[in-house]
Amino acid sequence: MLKLANTVRSGLLTSTIRNVRTLAPTVNPAEQQQVQAVLPDKLYSSIEIEYRGHDKAVLKSYTTFLQQVCQHLEIPQGRLEVLPYIRWVQPALRSKFVHKKYKLHYETRTHISKLEIQNVTGSTASTFLEYIQRNIPEGVGMRVGFTELQPLPLTIQN
């Protein structure tokens, strides 16, 4: 029996040898003092939705959609911000060779809008975001920033 256990252990040892050596945790995580209070759900004081696209009218229509969604789902809205558009310009020669006076003007404009949502829970936020992201028009990109509310760490509270 002992022999068998030895062989098993050696087998395990050989199989678990890795090239990367990691330090064993000095403290057992179960015994460690809890630092952060456990909350039933996340709380967001504000969610900033930034969306941008090349077409101004599409963005405007999507803004209306967002505001309607917030209104119907009774999610408190923050301020709506329309940022100045980013302009990219590339003048190119109209001819293949020389004639520097005559140029072609290539330009793209990226329009940016920001909408803020206030005081939502984690589940509401994920549901809302999934809904609006599934309905995003083609050619519109979105970036979402969260501001989360958390109580002070327990070590400070006590």
Added chain:
Amino acid sequence: MLRYLQNVETHISHSYRQISTTSTLHKNRAAKTKSTSNRTQLLTYEMAQKPHHIGVRKSWLTWHSQNLEEFRQTQPLVVAQDEVVRRFIRGFFPQNLVVSGNEIVIKRRGNVLIVAGFLQYSRRLDIRRIYWMFGFAEEFLSILLKQPVKLELAFVESEEEVAYNYI
């Protein structure tokens, strides 16, 4: 040997003589349409608008968020995929193309790629065949691009229906 050569010579003399022609050097550029004397050149709405009308009177043929500022993560991939899709559609529906398949719109929405545009059925309308081809194209492109592809191609009777102007 000599007789053989003579034979060849007679053959050559019997064959037609033609003037070899090459295509003329046009100074045509993009979006510069050349009018005909009897106004038979078909122009769709897309072709009738000038490049500086893009984003004002007409819009883009591809819609995705990878060309936005600070959102360019896989832009080259998207461009390559667009070309693959366009070429496949052009090659797979050669009899049904309208204006040689230059106006296929590709839209990306989340993970889904949607191909929109017009096709014609002027030769014959075989609905079963068209459904099969749609299914095949969707399946093939989905497997190729590893993302769901949907065809939203509308059918018109003939090319004249998409005409906006004749010049």
